Amino acid sequence: MRNFFKDVPEHLWRDYKWQVQNRIKTKEELKRYIKLLPEEEEGIDRTKGIYPMAITPHYLSLIDPEDPQDPIRLQAIPRAVEMDKELQEKGQENPFNEESLIPGLTHRYPDRVLLNLTTFCAVYCRHCMRKRIFLEGERARTKQEIDLMLNYIRENPQIREVILSGGEPLSLSNEKLNYILSELRKIDHVELIRIHTRLLVLAPQRFFEEELLDILERHSPIWIMTHFNHPREISPESEEAVEKLLRRGVPVNNQAVLLKGINDDPEVMLKLSRELLRIKVRPVYLFHADPIKGAMHFRTSIEAGLRIIEYMRGRISGMGIPTYAVDLPGGKGKVPILPEYLVEKRQDNVYIFRSPFGSFVEYRL
Numbered sequence: 001m002r003n004f005f006k007d008v009p010e011h012l013w014r015d016y017k018w019q020v021q022n023r024i025k026t027k028e029e030l031k032r033y034i035k036l037l038p039e040e041e042e043g044i045d046r047t048k049g050i051y052p053m054a055i056t057p058h059y060l061s062l063i064d065p066e067d068p069q070d071p072i073r074l075q076a077i078p079r080a081v082e083m084d085k086e087l088q089e090k091g092q093e094n095p096f097n098e099e100s101l102i103p104g105l106t107h108r109y110p111d112r113v114l115l116n117l118t119t120f121c122a123v124y125c126r127h128c129m130r131k132r133i134f135l136e137g138e139r140a141r142t143k144q145e146i147d148l149m150l151n152y153i154r155e156n157p158q159i160r161e162v163i164l165s166g167g168e169p170l171s172l173s174n175e176k177l178n179y180i181l182s183e184l185r186k187i188d189h190v191e192l193i194r195i196h197t198r199l200l201v202l203a204p205q206r207f208f209e210e211e212l213l214d215i216l217e218r219h220s221p222i223w224i225m226t227h228f229n230h231p232r233e234i235s236p237e238s239e240e241a242v243e244k245l246l247r248r249g250v251p252v253n254n255q256a257v258l259l260k261g262i263n264d265d266p267e268v269m270l271k272l273s274r275e276l277l278r279i280k281v282r283p284v285y286l287f288h289a290d291p292i293k294g295a296m297h298f299r300t301s302i303e304a305g306l307r308i309i310e311y312m313r314g315r316i317s318g319m320g321i322p323t324y325a326v327d328l329p330g331g332k333g334k335v336p337i338l339p340e341y342l343v344e345k346r347q348d349n350v351y352i353f354r355s356p357f358g359s360f361v362e363y364r365l
């Protein structure tokens with residue numbers, strides 16, 4: 001159900017280009033749809049030129065305008081707290097030392113390399129871990145820059161997987177995308193290509209384009225990692241887009257971020273996982289919110305995340321439980337955090353476990 005834009009014809013609504021061209025980028029435009037709170041008006045003013053705002057009609061239409069704490073509203077509309085001086089000072093612009101001698105390329109794990117292909121995004125999420133790149137304006141990498149990245153991958157045979165990221169990598173033109181994927185497929189040691197896209201949430205209409213689906217299918221195996229944070233983000237259009245990808249042999253996985261006031265609630269996360277499984281998306285990661293300058297107000301305790309994961313165990317199939325993980329500072333890598341189930345070891349061969357239902361169980365070898 002569309003909350004706004006009810007009179008936009010279906011063929012335009014289903015057009016990704018229309019969604020991007022009609023993004024809401026100013027306070028005045030936004031006020032036509034939503035009665036803004038004072039902290040939102042202040043937020044839009046104070047973040048101008050630093051952390052810009054852009055919201056697709058699709059994403060905006062998922063907001064309940066009557067709810068000031070709506071989870072989509074909190075991810076899309078700036079608030080004054082983003083610019084809070086004390087919080088800003090506690091955050092960092094690039095806590096993971098991303099990038100390298102090759103602009104846009106991060107090679108942290110021997111087998112995987114991450115490519116930052118553009119600073120453009122359909123929606124500028126308020127919690128983005130790469131808020132620093134908003135400053136550069138909306139710019140896709142040039143062919144020369146991409147060729148430098150491709151050369152690096154060619155010369156490093158330990159790279160088995162290439163992650164296309166951004167910004168929004170699927171905002172690149174089909175031509176550029178096809179070029180990158182074709183060149184990667186010529187490299188023998190590149191086995192997997194993974195695309196980190198949030199368009200399934202923000203503008204799923206991109207996947208209604210047969211030409212894009214043809215490109216993705218042609219360069220198989222391609223995996224998609226997307227970013228649903230809340231069950232309310234799963235629209236009929238998202239569901240349709242996932243179905244189209246799966247029919248073209250492209251599996252879709254999800255990584256969510258734990259965000260205060262948005263999804264730091266066991267019932268919300270359980271519902272998100274249930275809904276994701278229903279549309280055949282596997283919830284892989286739940287990330288603890290990173291210490292990002294301008295997004296510190298979204299951080300929760302680690303315990304809040306553990307409680308959520310613990311709550312899920314026993315209430316949903318194992319494949320619906322994401323790995324809760326922290327990205328260690330300085331680019332030291334992502335590590336899982338798990339509730340403790342192995343409680344004690346007695347003698348050499350007796351282990352005491354805690355069951356998902358709370359009882360203690362003796363396990364003998």
Ligand SMILES: *Cc1c(COP(=O)(O)O)cnc(C)c1O
Binds near residue numbers: 106108163334
């Ligand atoms: C997160 C990340 C990856 C991918 O890690 P996975 O655990 O495989 O999802 C790879 N490279 C960098 C630089 C990353 O930040």
